[in-house]
Amino acid sequence: MATSSNGQVFGKRKEQHIVILASGDRIRHMTIRPWMVTLTVCFLGTMAIGYLGATTYLVLRDNLIGATMARQARMQHEYEDRIAALRAQVDRVTSRQLLDQQVVEDKVEKLLEQQMALTSRHGRIGALLQGADTTGSLPSDGPVPADKPMIDSNDQAALPNSTQAFAALLSEPKMAPGSDASRKPVLALGYVPMTGENVADRADRLFSHMTLSLKEIEAEQLQRIEELASGASQTADEIAAILKRQGVPVDEQASLPVADAVGGPYLAPQSDRDFNASLNALDAALTRLETVRDTAKRLPFANPAPGRDITSRFGNRPDPFFGGLAMHAGIDFRAPTGTEIRSTGSGKVVTAGFSGGYGNMVEIDHGFGLSTRYGHMSRILVSEGDTVEPGQILGLSGSTGRSTGPHLHYEVRRNGAPVDPMRFLNAGMKLTPLIN
Known part of the structure; x- marks a missing residue:
């Protein structure tokens, strides 16, 4: 009974199987x-859950792998399309760059031809003027610059050198300091910028500026040539007029170059022919x-006794020995004994010795029917047959011959x-600034 009672109070124990x-x-x-049983069920459940999780x-x-591969395939196609587009763009840029470069090279070649023509002209002008300057033929009022540059300093991009011009043409435009564009590398030859002003447009601007500069130089050359020719002609006219007033004929036709036989059909003049x-x-x-200067x-026309006073002029005067009027065929210069007497022009000595009333005399034949006589010398320093130049010392003054004291008697004779x-x-004073 107790057992039954305990079982009812505490419940029945689970039966073991x-x-x-x-x-x-x-x-x-x-x-x-x-x-x-519980452990077995838990193990089986765990295994089932693990299997389901692994599956x-x-x-x-x-x-996930399939989605990733599909995404990569799409990205690859996009990259390939982008690469194809970039290649097409590069081909277009390369074609445009080749065309622009050809245009630039053609214009550089034309400018080089113009520059060579101007350089050749400058050389011809320099040789002509150098030869004229060596012989003293340049007008005194028209100095020639030693070397005028083809282009001034403000137009240095204009082409003293085709390489510099081409490099300047292909260089990147200057940017403001600090900007992103200013950090771009220097462009190499053959590269054309993708944006901004292209080479052809910049070439048009640059070559227009250079062509204008070359035309200005050509105009300056022609103007300078005309000024020199006008100045030379004017100076020659002045010298010739003075010579003609003194009765000296100037054979100007003999100085002109002999014209060769020429001919051909008429054509419109060109600028180069105008220059020629x-x-x-x-x-x-x-x-x-x-010619006229020589x-x-x-x-x-020079003074035989520079700095000496004239004591007696040409014409009738009282004779110093007889008192009556007598013809004085020259002019007398006050010159103490030993004063240097100089030739007034170039020529040949035809007389060098004692000659009657002249005393010791030197006579020089200057051509054109003109001769000069230098009298009363104390000493003669040249001989007959000598060729003398203007300013050369002929002798020393004195009082030989028909003379009352030391002086120089100077005559000019025509025929x-x-x-x-x-x-x-007087004519010599006018000629001095024209021939020196």
């Missing part, structure tokens, strides 16, 4: 307790100027007849 295993005569039994992971991983015509005119003017330098030497001295 006994598993009986029989195999032939062998009988085995296994008692299955509740905790064993789900594998399925999801395949999906101007240069020929300048050459003719300088040749004419050289003529003037040969003739007796043997005496003429007033003052005309030649």
Whole structure:
């Protein structure tokens, strides 16, 4: 009763399950307790959950891999399309750059031809003027610059050198300091910027500026040639007019170059031919100027006793020995004994010795029918047949011959007849700035 009572009070215990295993005569039994059942169920559940989780992971991983591969394929196609577009753009840029470069090279070649033409002209002008300057044929009022640059300092991009011009053309435009564009590398030859002003447009601007500069230089050359030719002609006219007033003929036609036989169909003049015509005119003017200057330098226009006073002029005067009027065929200079007497022009000594009333005399033939006589010398320093130049010392003053004291008697004769030497001295003062 107590046991029954306890069982009712505390409840019935769970019955244990006994598993009986029989195999032939062998009988085995296994008692299955509740905790064993619980443990088995938990293990099987864990295994089932692990299996389901592994299956789900594998399925999801395949999906993820497929999505990733599809995304990569799309990215690859996009990159390939982008690369193809960039290649097409590069081809277009390369084609445009080749065309622009060809245009630039053609314009550089044209400018080089113009520059070579101007350089050749400058060399011809320099050689002509150097030769004229060496012979003293340049006008005194028209100095020639030693070397005028082709282009001034403000137009240095304009082409003293085709390489510099081409490099300047292909260089990047200057940017403000600190900007992103200012940090770009210097462009190499053959690269054309993708944005902004292209090479062709910049070439048009640059070459227009250079062409204008070259045309200005050409105009300056022509203007300078015309000024020199005009100045040379004017100076030659002035010298020739003075010589003609003194009765000296100037054979200007003999100084002109002999014209060769020429011919051909008529064509419209070109600028280069205009330049050649101007240069020929300048050459003719300088040749004419050289001729008249050489003529003037040969003739007796200088002073035989520089700085000495004139004591007696040309014409009738009282004779110092007889008192009556007598013709004085020259002019007398006050010159103490030993004063140097100089030739008034170039020529040949025809007399050098004692000659009657002249005393010790030197006579020089200057050509063109003109001769000069230097009398009363104390000493003669030249001999007959000598060739003398203007300013050369002929002898020393004295008082030999028909003389009352030391002085220089100076005569100028035309075709043997005496003429007033003052005309030649005055003409010489006018000629000095024109021939020196």
